[in-house]
Amino acid sequence: MDILNDKIRKANKPHKCDWCGCEIAKGEEYRDTTLVNDGIYQWKSHLKCDYIFNKLNMDSYDDADGVNADTYREYVREYIQDELNMEEAEAIICDGSEIEVAYTLLKREEATK
Ligand SMILES: [Zn+2]
Numbered sequence: 660m661d662i663l664n665d666k667i668r669k670a671n672k673p674h675k676c677d678w679c680g681c682e683i684a685k686g687e688e689y690r691d692t693t694l695v696n697d698g699i700y701q702w703k704s705h706l707k708c709d710y711i712f713n714k715l716n717m718d719s720y721d722d723a724d725g726v727n728a729d730t731y732r733e734y735v736r737e738y739i740q741d742e743l744n745m746e747e748a749e750a751i752i753c754d755g756s757e758i759e760v761a762y763t764l765l766k767r768e769e770a771t772k
Contacts (some may be wrong), residue, residue, distance in 0.1 A: 667706070678731045679758050680710035688692035707762050712733060716767045735761045 668691045674683040683689045683705055690709045693704045704712075708731070712718070717726045717734055726734070735757050740748045742764050751760050 660694055660696040662692060662694055663699065664691070666691050674703050676708055677702050678704045678728055680728055681705070681758075694728065698722045708758065711758065711761050711765060714769075715761075734759070739764070 667688055670683050670685050670687050670689055672697055673685050674689060676683050676689070683703065688706055690702075690704050690706060692704075694700055694702060712726070712731065715734055715738055717731065720726060720730075720734065736748075738761055739751055739757050742748075743751070751757050765769070
């Protein structure tokens with residue numbers, strides 16, 4: 660897999676994050692990557708999602724299919740389940756805020772290092 664283009668851009672219209680599937684709001688900074696892997700495709704992501712991906716070393720989890728949006732969420736959930744107790748983790752996963760929480764936990768961890 661080759662990276663043709665990798666930029667931090669400011670959204671001039673709303674986009675969809677290819678990791679979490681949520682909206683990248685107009686005016687928000689996001690990462691725009693163009694990859695070659697059996698064809699050319701574009702990958703857009705929140706800086707937050709990109710941060711989580713890198714912090715959790717998801718590129719090292721890579722299996723034959725690579726990490727996609729589904730496995731991304733799965734890894735985020737696993738991380739939360741490792742970090743928090745079962746009840747807390749389940750409540751977070753139920754209300755869909757796992758990306759937000761994982762980001763906060765990782766940032767806190769980074770700050771205490
Ligand atoms: Zn995202």
